[in-house]
Amino acid sequence: MDSDSLSRLRQAIRDVPDFPSPGILFKDITPVLADPDLLRLTIETMAATVTDQKIDKIVGIDARGFIFGAMLAAHLGCGFVPARKKGKLPWRTRGVDYALEYGTASLEMHEDAILPGENILLADDLLATGGTAAAALQLITTAEANLIGSVFFIELAFLNGREKISSYGPAHAIITF
Numbered sequence: 037m038d039s040d041s042l043s044r045l046r047q048a049i050r051d052v053p054d055f056p057s058p059g060i061l062f063k064d065i066t067p068v069l070a071d072p073d074l075l076r077l078t079i080e081t082m083a084a085t086v087t088d089q090k091i092d093k094i095v096g097i098d099a100r101g102f103i104f105g106a107m108l109a110a111h112l113g114c115g116f117v118p119a120r121k122k123g124k125l126p127w128r129t130r131g132v133d134y135a136l137e138y139g140t141a142s143l144e145m146h147e148d149a150i151l152p153g154e155n156i157l158l159a160d161d162l163l164a165t166g167g168t169a170a171a172a173l174q175l176i177t178t179a180e181a182n183l184i185g186s187v188f189f190i191e192l193a194f195l196n197g198r199e200k201i202s203s204y205g206p207a208h209a210i211i212t213f
């Protein structure tokens with residue numbers, strides 16, 4: 037991506053102080069989603085991080101990760117698997133508890149969503165402390181998938197989330213703060 041597009045994308049991400057709790061500077065992606073050029077640019081750039089590898093399925097994390105993961109899957113021509121917050125999936129699930137920048141939660145995936153040996157890419161909107169991504173990557177690993185790595189739209193590098201997921205293959209981020 038050229039530096040002009042990169043700075044347009046960076047400037048479109050809105051800072052919201054003290055959301056959802058005091059002391060958190062929330063990165064609001066909705067202005068990017070509302071702009072067709074920025075949206076296309078984002079998905080094309082995320083897709084370009086994996087062009088040399090065949091992906092069978094992308095796992096997207098509830099809820100903002102669904103937006104990027106599903107668009108990315110359509111762009112790459114592969115399947116999409118939702119990793120959902122506890123209690124939302126109707127079939128048999130595997131689950132894991134985790135902590136994120138502003139709380140704790142549980143993530144679940146259908147136990148038949150990924151077949152052993154499938155090439156899987158994780159997609160999410162944002163990497164902060166890495167707790168959420170690590171939980172999803174653990175679920176993918178339990179399914180005996182061939183983990184290709186992870187792609188995020190935004191990385192909050194000062195929270196060192198990358199360290200928490202370093203054993204799960206390469207992680208790419210488009211915009212770093």
Ligand SMILES: O=P(O)(O)OC[C@H]1O[C@H](OP(=O)(O)OP(=O)(O)O)[C@H](O)[C@@H]1O
Nearest residue numbers: 098099100136137163164165166167168
């Ligand atoms: O790296 P971490 O500290 O774990 O934080 C990153 C996660 O936090 C947000 O999800 P959130 O649980 O707020 O869900 P949402 O997408 O439904 O807003 C974001 O979409 C990531 O999934």
Ligand SMILES: Nc1ncnc2[nH]cnc12
Nearest residue numbers: 061062063064137162164
């Ligand atoms: N600061 C932040 N902004 C937006 N989403 C987040 N998820 C975790 N931390 C976040």
